[in-house]
Amino acid sequence: MDVSGFQVLPSQVESVRLIFKRHPDIAVEFRAKNQHLRKACMDFLLSLIETLCQSLEELSNEDLVEADVALTYLKDAGFKVDWLEKKLDHVKVKKEKEQFCVARLQEMEDSLLELWKKCSDLDALVEKEEAELSDTRTPLSFDDVV
Secondary structure, X not given: OEEOOEEOOHHHHHHHHHHHHHOOOOOOOXXXXXXXXXXXXXXXXXXXXXXXXXXOOOOOHHHHHHHHHHHHHHHHHOOOOHHXXXXXXXXXXXXXXXXXXXXXXXXXXXXXXXXXXXXXXHHHHHHHHHHHHHHHHOOOOHHHHO
8 A cells, every 4th residue: 555655564554644644754855766665664664663662671772773773774765753763762761771770679689688588597596595585584493403
């Protein structure tokens, strides 16, 4: 199907229409006339958008580097994708924050585990000391004295 001069699959029609609705000047400077190249570039754009829509857990740092390369390619081809560059930058910031939070959370869990071990060890010492105290406080019986 044709959407704004690009041949797309029926499953892509709504996505491409939405892109052109929100960013009508996206392809104003796009130079390729060959339909196969135009379709390939649009597929590339859609794949980049899908990548940015993945959860941060699914996205690796390598994925974000490749997304940067893809964005550069699309800009060089003539697409106006400043809006997408901002989204990519936003995702990179979120990924950095996620990695920081994961590392910090791991540190906290390790510290908590260490504290629990100390508490458990101290609890065992308290029980031992209470038992010893109980033995100490036990009065002598008549049999013990005689």
